[in-house]
Amino acid sequence: MNTSLTSAPPSRGPSEHEVRAQIVEAATEYFTRYGYEKTTVSDLAKQIGFSKAYIYKFFDSKQAIGEVICANRLAAIIAAVTEAVDDVHSATEKFRRMFKALLASGRELFFQDRKLYDIAAVAAASPWPSTRGYEEQIRRLLTDIVVLGREAGEFERKTPLDEAVNAIFLVMKPYFNPLLLQHNLDSADEATTQLASLVLRSLSP
Helix, strand or coil: CCCCCCCCCCCCCCCHHHHHHHHHHHHHHHHHHHCCCCCCHHHHHHHHCCCHHHHHCCCCCHHHHHHHHHHHHHHHHHHHHHHHHHCCCCHHHHHHHHHHHHHHHHHHHHHHCHHHHHHHHHHHHCCCHHHHHHHHHHHHHHHHHHHHHHHCCCCCCCCCHHHHHHHHHHHHHHHCCHHHHCCCCCCHHHHHHHHHHHHHHHHCC
16 A cells, blocks of 8 residues: 655745845945945845846835835833833823933934934925824823823823824924934033923923
8 A cells, every 4th residue: 555645845035024024124234335325225225136127016115115224223212211111100200301312212223323323314304194193102101101291290281182282292203303313412411401491381380
């Protein structure tokens, strides 16, 4: 009696997710070395060993690759800010820590990954969806802090919530927006400390 053996299924190639991750990893390294503006999709294709057409199966443009890298970096900043404010209960202290953490994270990106900072600056100038999402997350964090402060009696309640949040957002923007921060680094520590105090005085009941 002959027993037929079922052959093992042929090994599959890397998943779409794995290929995308490989492209993003290689692009991050290449952008770090040469800068976003000076890099082309052809450069990335040569670096990775893929054809340009193959890269376009996963990303429709260089900007789409940059979007992922930028979103990853901005998400890391939001995570650092969230961690900084999570372990305090006072809305006043949360706001001070939020402002400080945004500046510290942006400065770290500027000095340690200067070429990648340039991607964030390009994204902010357009603005790319990743930047708009980043700013929306900052608005939500600010809203939560203002609401907490009002409920605890730390902050006044007469000003409409959206008006108060928007005003604070505009005060902070030069110190968290990558395009603007690079022009405000020299005096950023003193300025953010003073502005935080000014904002908190305006919020007092």
